Amino acid sequence: MAAVRLDEVVARLGGRLIGDAGRSIRQVATLERAGPDEISFLANPKYQEKLFATRAGAVILSEASVDACPVACIVSDQPYLYFARVAQWLNPVNTPPPGVHPTASVESPIPESASIGAGVRIGPDAVIGARSRIGPGCVIGGGVVLGDDALLHANVTIYDGCHIGARAIIHSGVVIGADGFGFAREQHGSWVKIPQIGSVVIGDDVEIGANTTIDRGALEDTVIENGVKLDNQIQVGHNVRIGADSALAGCVGIAGSARLGSRCTVGGGAVILGHLSIADDVNISAATLVTKSIPDAGTYSGAVPSQEHAAWLKNFSHLRHLDSMADRIRTLEAQLARLLEIQQASSNDAEKKP
Amino acid sequence: MAAVRLDEVVARLGGRLIGDAGRSIRQVATLERAGPDEISFLANPKYQEKLFATRAGAVILSEASVDACPVACIVSDQPYLYFARVAQWLNPVNTPPPGVHPTASVESPIPESASIGAGVRIGPDAVIGARSRIGPGCVIGGGVVLGDDALLHANVTIYDGCHIGARAIIHSGVVIGADGFGFAREQHGSWVKIPQIGSVVIGDDVEIGANTTIDRGALEDTVIENGVKLDNQIQVGHNVRIGADSALAGCVGIAGSARLGSRCTVGGGAVILGHLSIADDVNISAATLVTKSIPDAGTYSGAVPSQEHAAWLKNFSHLRHLDSMADRIRTLEAQLARLLEIQQASSNDAEKKP
């Protein structure tokens, strides 16, 4: 890995350098583990005491932590964002040499700058972007459009006709464009498949985690807008639309025809039911179920706490009887109100008597 | 796409045609998007106002909506089912030419009518059905039986000895026949694997969504009956049996040895625990946990609502104290009952006095 001097870092990325401008760094690391040729960061001044023992060559931090830093530092308003940029610089993506592996089966033209891995299959009429890298075992259907600089890791499957934007990063096991779950029911209960004739359209700068699935639309398209980040094992149903720069953590499920706004975040394991709309800038907490549209920005939660098993047994058994609990409270309120009236009346009587 | 005249449609599929019998349609579309050579549907008369502005060439609808339809229509008792059949007609499945791709590694006889994609691996002693289509990258174990007209999309894995029925549609990333999760525990806590010697037996007309997994049985077989439809990312544990024509939405998990009846539906993200039985015609709502057998048909739910974060914080903190809440209600009831008795007694006294 090449070394970079701290003055080169601030020259390119900005920020105020305090300390040895000529010091070279080669890698990023945590405050606990960083050595003299590594750079670390402190995003939250709350953890400032971690600075005392660091052996890092330099630390990226905010103004508030400067005095507590025993080593060179770069001061930034957004230390974590700054750290991300330094980390990207020091860790350029490992690019395989361009060319088509001899075991690949390719029926579409491939730009000279692209790299097509072993055993890749690309159908007819596909458009493969410049400098795109398609890992071993990927299957790209006919008519797929793949943007420039897209990176598909090994064993990704993209069905016919899907569009993927520039600079996409798609991890292994992802399936894009499988049929949505659409059936009409016959009177005796069996199911007749609705052909899924929509497609999947994915914008630029989208990252998709391992084993995530995005179904094609039934009649129209499933749409993932620019800058969306999807973690692993997410299920996106047909006709869903996810707005720009939204980020969804692992194991989220989004049912058909749901619409998420832009800049939303969804915590891990959350479930969003179908045919509803979520506004821009909504944050859904982890393990939360969304059953209705959310028209206003904000944070929404529904996670259920856990506790020691015996306590849980006692407490959660009441969930099946909340309505009768509410009834009993209402009854108590009515009875008590009557008693209070009587008591009031008798104390009035008592006052009148003398 | 070939055009079909409306009178040809009703000749083949039934229904009553109102309007221009000679009009040709080429595709299905939504009421909002359909153009003059497309056919749409209205399943629910509640949305009848959508008819007014449609530019569709024809609409499939029920008797109740005929008068509101400004264009040609086909009247059917079940418009959505009718629409499914028209959509299938207009969108025949794209069939690759028969033959075995030169990069496939095949150790079993392949019928001439079958199509085996690039890089496919088929083990020994497998039986591959007529006209079956196996997409690129699929791995079919030894002794697998695959029914006629089965369609395996790319990168499906089927372990040794599994049986798949006729007309199966299996999407990419599906894994059928991996070992069930069975271990015996040693005294010091480590685990000894129980060999999973059962298989997976899947009936006819089953569709399985992307990245769904169905484990082989421990001692007996895991069984998916005819007509079952599984969405994406479903986990089916060992020894599970799913009855005919049941349909399970995405991200459902079914633990080992659970049995679902026929014609059940299970909403997305639901979890069904192991070693229990669910009757025929049971509907499990989305995000519901089933912990006990369900002996009677009906709909069962357990989804937890979400709300604005601050309200959630206040409300759900009480979940850990429901039992003491119940105790306090009981105490109030007892105290109030005593007060009421006393009050009754004193008012009886008061009545007697004069």
Add this chain to the structure above:
Amino acid sequence: MAAVRLDEVVARLGGRLIGDAGRSIRQVATLERAGPDEISFLANPKYQEKLFATRAGAVILSEASVDACPVACIVSDQPYLYFARVAQWLNPVNTPPPGVHPTASVESPIPESASIGAGVRIGPDAVIGARSRIGPGCVIGGGVVLGDDALLHANVTIYDGCHIGARAIIHSGVVIGADGFGFAREQHGSWVKIPQIGSVVIGDDVEIGANTTIDRGALEDTVIENGVKLDNQIQVGHNVRIGADSALAGCVGIAGSARLGSRCTVGGGAVILGHLSIADDVNISAATLVTKSIPDAGTYSGAVPSQEHAAWLKNFSHLRHLDSMADRIRTLEAQLARLLEIQQASSNDAEKKP
């Protein structure tokens, strides 16, 4: 399958044999299904009546059930564990012949004892263990270390630089070492990727179920210790550590930087949030959400019961109003306390009067 005599079984595995020592068994089976050349087990004396009708050649059971057994039996303190060992003996793993399939693309040395399947891709600088078996379609990145006797089923993906221990069993569709979900946010809401420069380190004797994903660490490694068993469709976030001999059922999600102790069990569908620590010997029930560290061994639960839909509608609507319910109980308690005081005072008065 070779036959084994009962006296050979106890000679190798211990236990007390009662009955025909020369009887041969060929396979394991359930009590209901076993025939005369099969051996079964009874782990729980509660189900002792199943013994009466068994046609098994022999049964493995505990002392308590000996008298109820109509056929030969092997007495063991831990019948299920004993059964596991017999089942393993009778069902040796089917080992493909060593060698590299001609369609594999291999850039690292392969030991002669290893078996590399069709279409496998192995990058440079990998170390492949003796007698390891890599199924068709697997993609092994550069620099990967794979232990001796590891078994990778078809279509497994391992990213560059990951370490897998000896005797690993990894099922199809597993993805190990994909990037963790790490991004810094820019002011206008878009995301900047944090390069994930850690790796995944997996100990010996680990089994990983189909379509499970284990992300690589951000700065340090994601670690799965010896003897861990992971079921299907589990998501393990970056920097997670799972202690030795822990077992996690299907569909569990573990967010980044969570730490599980040794010998933990986690039920299906449970979700463990990030940046928390769980002690050794903790059992998390199925469908439970863990939001805080658990410092003490024990069982923890949070699963929500389901019920018939109409009852659920009535009961769970109160979840959004638990706090006002608690307020009303507090109000009732205060009012009642005042009434009781007044009543007490007046009865004191009454006592004084005469």
